[in-house]
Amino acid sequence: MTMLDVQDIHVHYGAIHALKGVSLKVEAGTIVTLIGANGAGKSTTLRALSGLLPLSTGAIDFIGQSIGGRPVHKIVRDGLCHCPEGRKVFPQLTVKANLELGAYIRHDKTGIKSDLEQIYQLFPRLKERLSQAAGTLSGGEQQMLAIGRSLMGRPRLLMLDEPSLGIAPLLVQEIFRTIKKINAEQKMTILLVEQNAHMALKIADHGYVLETGKVVLSGKASDLAADPRIKAAYLGH
Ligand SMILES: Nc1ncnc2c1ncn2[C@@H]1O[C@H](COP(=O)(O)OP(=O)(O)O)[C@@H](O)[C@H]1O
Numbered sequence: 001m002t003m004l005d006v007q008d009i010h011v012h013y014g015a016i017h018a019l020k021g022v023s024l025k026v027e028a029g030t031i032v033t034l035i036g037a038n039g040a041g042k043s044t045t046l047r048a049l050s051g052l053l054p055l056s057t058g059a060i061d062f063i064g065q066s067i068g069g070r071p072v073h074k075i076v077r078d079g080l081c082h083c084p085e086g087r088k089v090f091p092q093l094t095v096k097a098n099l100e101l102g103a104y105i106r107h108d109k110t111g112i113k114s115d116l117e118q119i120y121q122l123f124p125r126l127k128e129r130l131s132q133a134a135g136t137l138s139g140g141e142q143q144m145l146a147i148g149r150s151l152m153g154r155p156r157l158l159m160l161d162e163p164s165l166g167i168a169p170l171l172v173q174e175i176f177r178t179i180k181k182i183n184a185e186q187k188m189t190i191l192l193v194e195q196n197a198h199m200a201l202k203i204a205d206h207g208y209v210l211e212t213g214k215v216v217l218s219g220k221a222s223d224l225a226a227d228p229r230i231k232a233a234y235l236g237h
């Protein structure tokens with residue numbers, strides 16, 4: 001089943017034409033990565049998908065429904081969760097309170113409790129720091145918290161914006177392993193935006209390459225990783 005079908009979307013910031021016809025598909029149960037250099041339009045794409053930015057033209061279908069132009073809170077309830085660039089945890093609140101806030105659209109107390117347990121298993125570092133203010137966590141730990149908080153909303157599609165940005169390499173590896181685990185164990189569908197093409201293509205099933213607001217290449221992640229154009233431009237060899 002195609003979970004997300006993005007058709008030829010255009011987005012402007014005033015006079016700046018940031019997305020110039022982006023099309024992509026995400027099949028249920030897969031990890032799809034959108035890679036590209038700084039400024040290519042990756043975050044703009046996610047903001048448009050989650051309803052934070054209006055489309056100039058184009059269409060977005062999510063689980064068979066058109067969501068282009070729908071307000072953000074409705075899109076969240078439809079099951080599309082956007083874990084933003086820069087993590088955006090609530091620094092003064094504890095780790096536990098941040099996680100609980102992720103479940104704000106839910107009322108199933110026992111489900112929430114068991115999901116918390118699941119997140120502690122995925123991220124043992126969070127469990128050790130539950131009563132600590134989120135702002136005192138390292139960057140990598142805050143990223144784990146942001147992902148955990150997103151999972152607490154039980155989304156159908158999890159969109160992650162540059163989970164590796166500004167994080168120590170060892171923690172990046174841990175985070176990517178966990179993203180893969182979430183996909184494998186929970187059958188979570190994931191749209192992963194990354195500048196770190198090497199890591200992203202390793203865990204993704206399918207990939208799209210964005211350059212100045214356009215998709216210039218797409219295919220199986222393993223094919224992209226082996227493609228000489230990708231190697232030269234994004235993989236540094
Ligand atoms: N709020 C904004 N106002 C004006 N231009 C913006 C804004 N946000 C992003 N842009 C521009 O849109 C383009 C795409 O940005 P962005 O989607 O953030 O790229 P990426 O996430 O791939 O680094 C860039 O040229 C950027 O300068």
Ligand SMILES: [Mg+2]
Nearest residue numbers: 042043044085
């Ligand atoms: Mg970005």
